[in-house]
Amino acid sequence: MNGLHDPGHGERRRTAPGERAIVLAAETVVLPGHCGPGWVGVEGGRIVATGIGRPPRPAEHELGVAVVVPGFVDLHVHGGGGAAYTTGDPAEARRALRFHRAHGTTTTLASLVTAGPAELRRAVDALTELVADGELAGVHLEGPWLAEARCGAHDPALLRDPDPAELDALLATGVVRMVTLAPERRGALDAIRRVAGAGALAAVGHTDAGYELVGSAIEAGVRVGTHLFNAMAPLHHREPGPAAALLGDPRVTVELVTDGLHVHPALWDLVLASAGPTRVAAVTDAMVAAGMPDGRYRLGGLDVRVREGVARLERRGSIAGSTATGDALLRAIVAAAPDRRSGLVRAVAMTAGTPAATLGLDVGVLEPGRRADLVVLSPELTVREVWRGGAPV
Known part of the structure; x- marks a missing residue:
């Protein structure tokens, strides 16, 4: 050779x-x-x-x-560099893709947010060519089948129960790679089976469901926990909640936003000790303001204010994604580790190896x-x- x-x-x-x-x-x-x-x-x-x-x-x-x-492989990103995947504009989606690629993310899903049926379909269709060209690894539907009680930065007026016809039509495009649902929504367990049956990843997120129901969702086909701890019922010693169910099942990959804001770094070690680095995927959950100055932005149809790099909804104050990039996640993981070498090994597993394996990709x-x-x-x-x-x- x-x-x-x-x-x-x-x-x-x-x-x-x-x-x-x-x-x-x-x-x-x-x-x-x-x-x-x-x-x-x-x-x-x-x-x-x-x-x-x-x-x-x-x-x-x-x-x-x-x-x-x-x-880096990012399972969960809405945009960055002043551009978003959610607008239905392919040119804008390419700008978001180029921004994150410059920060080391060579493989990514394009995450959409809650929207009405027609708008959601337009956003998916706008990304089809990028998926076909291999520029995107697929589309992640984060909503609209989420819980009002844990809606986070999603428009509660547009949340709804999964409609089989709408879901099947979106899955039939062949570009939807992951779907986040709240298992307490009516028809959600059937929807999870439909997602898994179509070869996509079913994920639990934005949920107030209890431990047992999330366990049922995993049995139905859930294989990802969307941004663990964020927008879900908390851990409690008598009500373990979604996080315990997701961490406790070896079939599930859990997303963790390792920007130091979404989840305290002290909990990263707890998650890694419970699940191991081969089941923890660092994600940015980045929105349009990643890499941009503080100011006003939009996430879906909602107004967002970014102050000192932290994005929050203007009306409710909920955290609205992040302004992180893949290289920033890696640096944060290394900085929180006991030493640089172990930190690099851990960071590479979380930012690249685990998410790639979750998607079944040869990267x-x-x-x-x-x-x-x-x-x-x-x-x-x-x-x-x-x-x-x-x-x-």
Whole structure:
């Protein structure tokens, strides 16, 4: 393989005749089972080899003291950089996509918010081409089948019980990858079965349901907990609630907004101790104001005020998503860890490996055979370069 070999990180592979892998080497590369000096070989948009220490031949990209991690995978993001996925405008959706990609998110779902039937369908249709082109991994419907008592930054006037015809029509587009529902809504358990039956991920969120009902929802097909703790009934020693049911079932991936605001970092360790890093996906839940100055913005049809980077509804004061980016989540996870090395390993699992596995995608881990999505970070963990499909973006 033109001198490249793979000591302990996958089977030996060969480059195609007449072609040559591009090698990236850095002081810190986060590979399966390794966080330290290493290298990655890329060819044809794929990772073809990885190794520990110095590469067997000079690297085309000698990155020095940089940190190389897999591209981030975000299960839950509404927009950023002044653009949103929710408006029904494909050009605006592309701007939001480019903004987050520049911050290291190479794979993302586009999350929509509660809307009327016609508006929701328009928003889904506007994203179809981006999904077909592989730019988006799919669409996440966060609402409208949520609980009024835990509506958060969703318009309560538009919340409703799931209608089988509406849901089936949206699933039939082939682009809906995840649907968040409150299991206490009438017909919700049937809706969860429909979502799972269509090959999409059913998620529990924005719910006041009890422990037992959430357990029934998991049995019906729920496999994701939407932004754990946020917009759901709290943990109580006599009423365990949704969080306990979601954390206690090994089939469920739980989202955690690790911006330091949505969930106190002290609880991150509790969640990780309960579920393990392979079941915890860091998500931004970012809205249009991510990367933008403080001021007034919109989330769906609701007015939002951002002060000191915190987005809240102007009328009710509820937290309205976040202004975070993928690299900010990684830095926060590393900063909260006992040491930098364990923090990087944990952060890579939460921002890349776990969400990629939840979606069933061949990204999120730097190992041979995966799509060559990676992020080159400075020693301070700010983004220097982003590669997607083996090419810098």
